[in-house]
Amino acid sequence: MNEISPIKTDPAAKPSPAPAAEPAKIGVLLVNLGTPDAANAPSVRRYLKEFLTDPRVIENQGPLWNMILNGAILPFRPRRKARDYAKIWNREKNESPLKTITRSQSEKLRGSLEPLGPIMVDWAMRYGNPSIRSKLSRLTARGCERILVVPLYPQYCAATTATVVDEVFRMLAGMRHQPAVRIAPTYYQDQVYIEALASSVHAAVSRLDFEPEVILASFHGVPKSYIEKGDPYYAHCAETVRLLRDALKLDEARLMMTFQSRFGREQWLEPATDRTVRELARRGVKSIAVITPGFSADCLETLEEIAVENAQAFRKYGGENFAAIPCLNDSAPGMLVIRQIALRELKGWI
DSSP: OOOOOOOOOOTTOOOOOOOOOOOOEEEEEEEEEEEOSSSSHHHHHHHHHHHHTOTTTSSOOSHHHHHHIIIIITTTHHHHHHHHHHHHOBTTTTBOHHHHHHHHHHHHHHHHHGGGSSEEEEEEEEEESSBHHHHHHHHHHTTEEEEEEEEOOSSOOIIIIIHHHHHHHHHHHTOSSOOEEEEOOOOTTOHHHHHHHHHHHHHHHHHSSSOOSEEEEEEEOOBHHHHHTTOOHHHHHHHHHHHHHHHHTOOTTTEEEEEEOOOSSSOBOSSBHHHHHHHHHHTTOOEEEEEOTTOSSOOHIIIIIIIIIIHHHHHHTTOOEEEEOOOOTTSHHHHHHHHHHHHHHTTTTO
16 A cells, blocks of 8 residues: 655645735715706706606606606796706806716715725716716726715605616626625714704805894705605705704794795695795895705706706895805805715725
8 A cells, every 4th residue: 555655745834825805895885966068958958857857856757757757847947947047057167066066975984084905985876977877887897896876966856866776776787797895874863964954054144244134954856746655855854953952042933934936737845945935035034044955966946946046036025135145065064064074884895
């Protein structure tokens, strides 16, 4: 029987260390609603078509809606909306303020998370460009095996938060090698968010040369039928306002909740911002301020609809002093909110 010779080893030789595993890259994708690529009718038409054909936004996508959309809305509305966009357009960068601010939020978040590891932060729009699909492709191509998606909507609504989730998972459905994905939840009652809102209101009011008799907290409206079907949006808005009243020590008469941007003939959430503004002026209220807690960044609805249209209406019906308080945007309090959300949802990954 043959004996197996023992393997000879060099006692002075040291075992080769195993190659260090490269840390898995983590992606964070901030997502906001969207914007046209230019302040002209063709760009606005493309944007509106994508937005208004989403069944999360307009739930009844039947023949009647298609006739209204293609026969009445898309041929005419884009020209008027393009003029509105032109009023607020960032001409230096040739883009909407929403795009400018969301990019800045992404860059500032990237800077604050860099010391924590190989984290890549990017941004996208649900409608228009840059698309969720393009940015998810970019993150995965650069080696991100785990991706946190942060919809920048404090209050949940199927027409905003859910449609971001829909688009993310449509993208994943076509991928063979899928990354692990987390979706950050809403933050309508987060203490850091409420404190940031309260501090921004205090700071903005202190800079005014008048004392607002009433402050309106204006949220984007949705049809009442969406709430009746189980959407928690109204309850989330109401809770945000309740907590903000407590933080600012204001009662319901001094801090009122309203809803803006009605569209179509269906009954929407009330009270309506524009009607409330006119009614306050008729009642003899001379000074008001408006905050928009449902928007994480200033956009057409805040910079033009509130700061221009509603301001004009208030003065037309007898009001004198009107202030549109900026969104949290990429301010220090605003970035604290976004960073807090990201760190909370990245636990276990970093």
